[in-house]
Amino acid sequence: MPIDERLFTPDVLANTLSREIFPEVRTIAPPKMGKVRTVYRVGKDQLVLVTSDNLSTHDVVHRRQVYGKGDNLNAISAFYFDLTDDIIPNHFQTYLGPNTWLTHEATPIRVEMVFRAYITGSAWKAYEKADGPERGMNFCGVHLREGYKRNQRLDSVIFTPTAKGQVKDFDISEFASLDSNEDDPKLTIDVIRRNFRVFGLRRAEDIDYLVEKSLALYHAIHSDLASKGHLLADTKWEFGYLPDGRIALIDECVTPDSSRFWNAKLYKFDEEKNIWIAEQDDKQHFRDHVESLGLHKDEKALAEYWMPDELLRAGIGKYANIRQTITGTTMEITTKPRREAVLETLAQKGFLR
Ligand SMILES: Nc1ncnc2c1ncn2[C@@H]1O[C@H](COP(=O)(O)OP(=O)(O)OP(=O)(O)O)[C@@H](O)[C@H]1O
Numbered sequence: 574m575p576i577d578e579r580l581f582t583p584d585v586l587a588n589t590l591s592r593e594i595f596p597e598v599r600t601i602a603p604p605k606m607g608k609v610r611t612v613y614r615v616g617k618d619q620l621v622l623v624t625s626d627n628l629s630t631h632d633v634v635h636r637r638q639v640y641g642k643g644d645n646l647n648a649i650s651a652f653y654f655d656l657t658d659d660i661i662p663n664h665f666q667t668y669l670g671p672n673t674w675l676t677h678e679a680t681p682i683r684v685e686m687v688f689r690a691y692i693t694g695s696a697w698k699a700y701e702k703a704d705g706p707e708r709g710m711n712f713c714g715v716h717l718r719e720g721y722k723r724n725q726r727l728d729s730v731i732f733t734p735t736a737k738g739q740v741k742d743f744d745i746s747e748f749a750s751l752d753s754n755e756d757d758p759k760l761t762i763d764v765i766r767r768n769f770r771v772f773g774l775r776r777a778e779d780i781d782y783l784v785e786k787s788l789a790l791y792h793a794i795h796s797d798l799a800s801k802g803h804l805l806a807d808t809k810w811e812f813g814y815l816p817d818g819r820i821a822l823i824d825e826c827v828t829p830d831s832s833r834f835w836n837a838k839l840y841k842f843d844e845e846k847n848i849w850i851a852e853q854d855d856k857q858h859f860r861d862h863v864e865s866l867g868l869h870k871d872e873k874a875l876a877e878y879w880m881p882d883e884l885l886r887a888g889i890g891k892y893a894n895i896r897q898t899i900t901g902t903t904m905e906i907t908t909k910p911r912r913e914a915v916l917e918t919l920a921q922k923g924f925l926r
């Protein structure tokens with residue numbers, strides 16, 4: 574889809590919502606700011622969740638924001654929460670206004686539930702480096718047979734979990750040899766089962782329940798996307814316990830921040846390069862760009878980097894297009910300051926002091 578011409582006007586491009594904590598929100602606990610979202614506890618078991626337009630790659634928040642990103646992420650997540658709520662409950666309650674939701678509060682499980690149907694990203698890097706594609710390898714406790722080519726479809730969907738946080742946040746013997754500042758260290762299902770309490774699980778078998786439910790989510794969403802011309806190469810979910818003890822899907826659901834979307838028509842094997850080629854409709858081009866500059870190895874330089882307009886526009890287009898493909902709704906193009914729109918919503922709904 575072509576990018577709307579109005580996006581070339583500087584006023585629109587610059588009209589983004591930066592992540593911040595609004596001190597005027599009436600909360601019953603200190604607000605918490607993530608890399609993209611700010612979470613306000615506004616009542617017993619109730620959260621106001623504001624999704625900003627911030628972009629993060631390599632666990633670093635970038636200086637420039639992506640117009641419309643927060644709203645596009647929310648539209649996609651809400652669509653998939655609705656599509657899958659018969660598989661597992663989720664935290665979504667109501668859409669309050671631009672970028673802003675009311676959700677159920679959950680006690681988060683500290684595992685990033687990563688699922689992959691294709692071998693790419695960090696899984697490919699490890700596969701390529703380890704024993705080499707000739708011999709196969711073990712990744713997050715999953716045996717990967719020999720002979721995969723880059724971006725190839727895996728024989729089945731695999732679970733490759735990581736811990737949510739840094740090594741030092743988890744006191745387990747399996748991390749003893751790792752650098753204490755390492756982000757999102759890799760796990761296996763056995764490590765999670767053995768240390769279930771450390772990861773915020775209430776019963777060891779809850780991880781098995783979550784894997785079963787996640788595979789059902791993956792298949793449901795993969796087939797929805799397939800009908801819309803896309804492949805879900807991989808994705809990441811977070812879960813938590815609701816006050817009544819049920820486990821719910823929280824945060825976001827199959828967005829271009831948490832997933833890789835590939836155009837199904839353009840996915841093909843390149844004989845010359847000996848790899849599968851994928852057209853990426855997610856944030857991968859931002860990762861590739863900063864990696865090509867070596868910025869992924871320098872947190873400070875990455876945080877200060879001024880992303881060129883051209884890349885931002887490509888990103889705006891990708892987020893808006895995938896939102897339209899999935900939900901059938903379009904991104905709003907507006908010069909009304911986003912921050913004002915969010916504060917207006919919060920005031921109207923009675924969440925300000
Ligand atoms: N319903 C919920 N109850 C409690 N916490 C939630 C809920 N939904 C989301 N969260 C938490 O709110 C935070 C949202 O922030 P954000 O999405 O910016 O995540 P992050 O962890 O900083 O980064 P990333 O998602 O990129 O790893 C996360 O810590 C997430 O676990």
Ligand SMILES: [Mg+2]
Nearest residue numbers: 607609824825
């Ligand atoms: Mg998140």
